Amino acid sequence: MENFRYYVPTDIRFGKNRLNELPEALKQFGQKILFVYGGGSIKTNGLYDEVLKQLIDFEVSELSGIEPNPKIESVRKGIQIAKENNVKVILAVGGGSVIDAAKIIAAGYYYDGDAWDLVLDSSKINLALPIVDVLTIAATGTEMNRNAVISNSETKEKLGAHGLNLIPKISFLDPTNTFSVSKYQTAAGSIDIMSHIFEQYFNSTLATDLQDAISEGILKTVIKNTPIALKEPINYDARANLLWASSIALNGLESTGKIGGWTVHPIEHELSAYYDITHGVGLGIITPRWLQYILNSRLDVTKKIAQYGKNVWGIVGEDDLKIAQKAIDETYSFFKSLEIPMSLSELNINNEN
Numbered sequence: 001m002e003n004f005r006y007y008v009p010t011d012i013r014f015g016k017n018r019l020n021e022l023p024e025a026l027k028q029f030g031q032k033i034l035f036v037y038g039g040g041s042i043k044t045n046g047l048y049d050e051v052l053k054q055l056i057d058f059e060v061s062e063l064s065g066i067e068p069n070p071k072i073e074s075v076r077k078g079i080q081i082a083k084e085n086n087v088k089v090i091l092a093v094g095g096g097s098v099i100d101a102a103k104i105i106a107a108g109y110y111y112d113g114d115a116w117d118l119v120l121d122s123s124k125i126n127l128a129l130p131i132v133d134v135l136t137i138a139a140t141g142t143e144m145n146r147n148a149v150i151s152n153s154e155t156k157e158k159l160g161a162h163g164l165n166l167i168p169k170i171s172f173l174d175p176t177n178t179f180s181v182s183k184y185q186t187a188a189g190s191i192d193i194m195s196h197i198f199e200q201y202f203n204s205t206l207a208t209d210l211q212d213a214i215s216e217g218i219l220k221t222v223i224k225n226t227p228i229a230l231k232e233p234i235n236y237d238a239r240a241n242l243l244w245a246s247s248i249a250l251n252g253l254e255s256t257g258k259i260g261g262w263t264v265h266p267i268e269h270e271l272s273a274y275y276d277i278t279h280g281v282g283l284g285i286i287t288p289r290w291l292q293y294i295l296n297s298r299l300d301v302t303k304k305i306a307q308y309g310k311n312v313w314g315i316v317g318e319d320d321l322k323i324a325q326k327a328i329d330e331t332y333s334f335f336k337s338l339e340i341p342m343s344l345s346e347l348n349i350n351n352e353n
């Protein structure tokens with residue numbers, strides 16, 4: 001295991017009926033708020049009204065319409081509103097896209113140049129406005145991490161930026177806020193959670209038993225609860241397990257003591273940059289193919305995929321290569337059972353693309 005620093009100061013407020021804590025959560029940062037949200041799901045499910053009720057004592061500016069795969073134009077708009085209104089804290093209510101946009105708005109508030117500079121070069125991210133969020137979908141882990149992923153449709157780039165000051169100060173995780181997430185987005189979110197684990201688990205640093213065991217536990221949790229949430233969208237326990245899995249899968253815990261890069265995410269981000277596809281769906285298509293591609297590349301790789309097969313899927317046997325192959329097949333079948341596209345052509349990405 002390698003040396004590491006683990007610093008995740010987010011104050012997590014998990015569970016239902018906690019929105020009345022919002023004024024206290026925000027007040028410590030100031031009275032002037034930028035309320036950021038997405039394309040309208042929070043208006044349809046009533047969360048928008050519930051949040052506004054809590055904000056009567058605050059001066060509120062709004063930025064709506066943050067798109068999935070959030071665009072730099074929305075970030076620029078948010079920075080302008082925040083500067084014009086001398087905002088003190090950002091309240092992001094929505095999914096990963098809304099929270100990621102809020103993060104770069106928060107940093108852009110203190111930056112004099114164009115916000116895209118911050119995405120291209122994280123070393124330019126210093127101070128940032130505090131962020132409080134109400135998460136509405138289990139997927140990215142942004143609610144408890146330092147990352148933001150922003151797209152630029154002009155340059156066809158989708159890039160991650162990072163900064164310690166981007167870590168949300170307080171995240172409200174209420175599983176009931178995820179009841180209205182569609183089947184498609186629920187499935188995509190679960191695959192995203194699993195992919196975050198895969199990126200950190202399939203790693204050649206030795207002696208990371210604890211990190212691996214936590215990873216295997218999260219994978220089993222997602223595999224168990226996703227079909228339940230798809231069948232019963234308002235099943236509290238299923239939604240609760242997925243929501244907490246999303247935060248724990250990408251808050252740095254599973255990569256502590258490990259070194260190594262990510263593989264599937266960078267490929268998916270290129271696909272999203274060009275074709276604006278749903279992140280988790282892209283990951284679902286690429287992941288089993290990538291596992292197949294690396295399967296026989298090195299003995300330790302085969303062994304690690306076999307470990308995943310044994311500990312997550314309960315596959316038994318003596319031959320690691322056979323177990324690993326079965327694990328890849330199980331992964332593909334599981335993703336397919338979630339009824340999402342499993343090929344690029346189903347997303348209209350064909351040979352000419």
Ligand code: NZQ
Pocket residue numbers: 037038039040041042045066067068069070094095096097098100136137138139140141142145147148149177178179180181182185189192250265279
């Ligand atoms: O925009 P609204 O109307 O809110 O609808 C959204 C959107 O259409 C909808 N939705 C969210 N919560 C809902 C809901 N619909 C009904 N009920 C609810 N409660 O779901 C759609 C997708 O939302 P989005 O925020 O895009 O989803 P997600 O959380 O999966 O975020 C994806 C983005 O995060 C990036 C992805 O690349 C993508 O841009 N990622 C961010 C990471 C990070 N910051 O650490 C890591 C990830 O690997 C990922 O790259």
Ligand code: ZN
Pocket residue numbers: 140192193195196265279
């Ligand atoms: Zn992801």
